[in-house]
Amino acid sequence: MRISRKLLIVAAALACGSQAVAQEAGSLDALLQQDVRLATIAERMMGANQALCRQQMPLTGMIMHSLDQYTQGGQDAAFANGPIAVSAVIPGSPAAAVLQPRDGIAAIGSTPTSDMKADGKSPVRDAVFAALADQPPQGPVQLKIVRDGQERPVSVEARPGCRVLVEIKVADGLNGRSDGRVIQVNYGLATVATDEELAVVFAHELAHVVLEHRRRLKDAGVDKGFFGEFGRNQQLNRQVEVEADRMAVHLLANAGYDPRIAPKFWRSSLGQRTSGGLTRSRVYPSAEARAALIEREIADYIGSGAGPTYPGHLLARRDQPFE
Numbered sequence: 001m002r003i004s005r006k007l008l009i010v011a012a013a014l015a016c017g018s019q020a021v022a023q024e025a026g027s028l029d030a031l032l033q034q035d036v037r038l039a040t041i042a043e044r045m046m047g048a049n050q051a052l053c054r055q056q057m058p059l060t061g062m063i064m065h066s067l068d069q070y071t072q073g074g075q076d077a078a079f080a081n082g083p084i085a086v087s088a089v090i091p092g093s094p095a096a097a098v099l100q101p102r103d104g105i106a107a108i109g110s111t112p113t114s115d116m117k118a119d120g121k122s123p124v125r126d127a128v129f130a131a132l133a134d135q136p137p138q139g140p141v142q143l144k145i146v147r148d149g150q151e152r153p154v155s156v157e158a159r160p161g162c163r164v165l166v167e168i169k170v171a172d173g174l175n176g177r178s179d180g181r182v183i184q185v186n187y188g189l190a191t192v193a194t195d196e197e198l199a200v201v202f203a204h205e206l207a208h209v210v211l212e213h214r215r216r217l218k219d220a221g222v223d224k225g226f227f228g229e230f231g232r233n234q235q236l237n238r239q240v241e242v243e244a245d246r247m248a249v250h251l252l253a254n255a256g257y258d259p260r261i262a263p264k265f266w267r268s269s270l271g272q273r274t275s276g277g278l279t280r281s282r283v284y285p286s287a288e289a290r291a292a293l294i295e296r297e298i299a300d301y302i303g304s305g306a307g308p309t310y311p312g313h314l315l316a317r318r319d320q321p322f323e
């Protein structure tokens, strides 16, 4: 799950025969472009739904990366100010007002990033992200950056949002996934999805985070994977997918999207391939069944077709054991 980009580039090229995707995404600019697109949609949704999330963090519009995420060369310029750097900023965000791509990040709050370490397969970027997410959600976030070789303090305004690391994964399957701490959307899906379609995919993954599915499945002793397709495991894994689909339309509506883009997406050719591609397994309802279920949720709870909406009926399940 938490695999660095360099490993993903290799894995994608070897496992899927996706040399083209690996090479195209291996071009840093192409990858960063999709990172910014996804982060723009993600921060909009994480901010608008912060009241629904029990774990929060400051949203600044800053996207970070670390040198140890890459194997291929050609990133020297991106890391000229240090091995942990701003990769991009969301246009119009607080970060865009004071930070630039290639700024090195020397400290988050009072902790030097040189004290932060990579952990197993997780790049040092993940440790830096955790330090950022631990800052007060209301902001401002205090950083020490390096620009043109000079260290300087910077204060970045922030607003509270749901706490989760969001990233493009270098792989070509039509997939998104979340493990409660990280949401990944495959490069191959991001490049063919419109912004609205990407928002639908992201909303589903964020819904898993909001509903704390990872923890709840763990508490219930459920595995994903092969054994997840059978018996009680199958039933509970399917239950969380249904919950996530229902929650996703509330997250979309609160962020100003028309929630009807969700059933429209799951019925589209891309949506059907994304839904089927997730596992081909019995864990997921069919695309049509998903779309119909989502339409019922909208009709029952978001009659006007617009937010704000407070899905208390779904949030209450966080503190109830699975049946």
Ligand SMILES: [Zn+2]
Pocket: 204, 205, 208, 241, 244
């Ligand atoms: Zn899901």
